[in-house]
């Protein structure tokens with residue numbers, strides 16, 4: 001493993017359950033080092049490709065625009081004939097509309113009426129916008145001196161040349177990419193196959209929606225936040241329900257998950273010193289690493305592999321699930337799906353509220369980011385930050401990242417903010 005400090009043991013099964021403390025960046029790096037993109041490639045019709053990942057670069061078979069055309073409604077003429085001073089009259093010899101080219105050639109002293117998107121006719125290289133001319137009679141167009149040769153013309157191939165890479169491999173296809181690929185006449189694209197993620201919740205206290213709650217029981221919400229985040233990332237979710245806190249049931253669920261998924265996610269049952277069957281089951285079936293990550297929420301993180309499937313054992317608390325998913329699982333899923341690596345956008349904002357914190361761990365507090373009337377970024381906390389309080393995420397549009405060494409933050413302090421990108 002890279003960047004290992006002397007004497008620091010690499011994580012392995014030999015760790016047993018002796019957790020080592022890692023920084024968020026170290027844990028992220030260790031996870032990413034063990035992820036390879038899925039292999040399968042499939043051809044998919046353009047509309048079905050939304051949110052999927054391009055497996056091979058899309059090369060343009062044509063120039064875009066395919067013909068030199070007008071950027072304005074106006075008159076096409078020879079730029080060399082524009083008046084340097086005063087004005088000059090041109091004779092109108094025809095019209096070019098989008099989809100209806102002018103088939104003749106523009107001769108000396110002539111111009112052609114042209115609409116936006118229409119091909120610039122032979123002999124012309126410049127368009128004078130209609131607001132800059134005076135019409136004299138039926139066929140005389142007077143142009144004044146404020147125009148430049150070549151203006152208002154979009155050259156063929158100016159956006160993309162034939163043979164250029166229009167969309168790189170690894171790009172997630174959004175609405176703009178669908179439009180770009182359509183503009184090249186490409187009706188099908190080669191995509192990485194969809195990543196499959198199987199997940200289950202652990203905990204004898206958990207009930208599914210539709211069941212009634214006995215004393216001490218709660219509804220399972222983690223399977224719903226995981227469903228939402230996976231689907232939002234274009235991952236195929238496989239919901240395996242609630243698995244009781246029992247050794248056999250946990251082993252069975254993990255084996256089944258590994259047989260059908262690229263990634264296995266569990267929530268709960270990985271804290272220290274509780275009815276904990278996830279870690280020993282993982283160690284029995286595959287490779288188990290248990291890390292104490294110096295972050296809040298989400299300190300205990302179990303990571304490993306069963307056969308070819310990656311494994312993430314997320315904490316049980318609902319907010320911890322969402323934070324650890326965002327910080328650790330999401331980048332791993334991106335790599336697994338073959339997506340190009342991107343760095344999250346971080347911005348500085350002034351705290352409108354104080355934020356309570358003790359030094360020692362990096363905290364991901366939930367906040368709302370907005371701009372004040374001066375256009376400066378301001379962030380407020382979303383109230384109580386307990387790791388069971390999902391409302392703190394629901395009302396947020398960003399994480400406020402308070403570094404390890406930081407204590408409580410006074411109102412007015414500049415803090416680092418990571419906006420959510422639609423996923424949360």
Ligand code: AMP
Nearest residue numbers: 201203220221222268269270315316317
């Ligand atoms: P655990 O990590 O299993 O100790 O769980 C920590 C806390 O999260 C406990 O209060 C659990 O009841 C709660 N919890 C665990 N799993 C879920 C779940 N799927 N939905 C809602 N709360 C959960």
Ligand code: MG
Nearest residue numbers: 202203268269
């Ligand atoms: Mg539990």
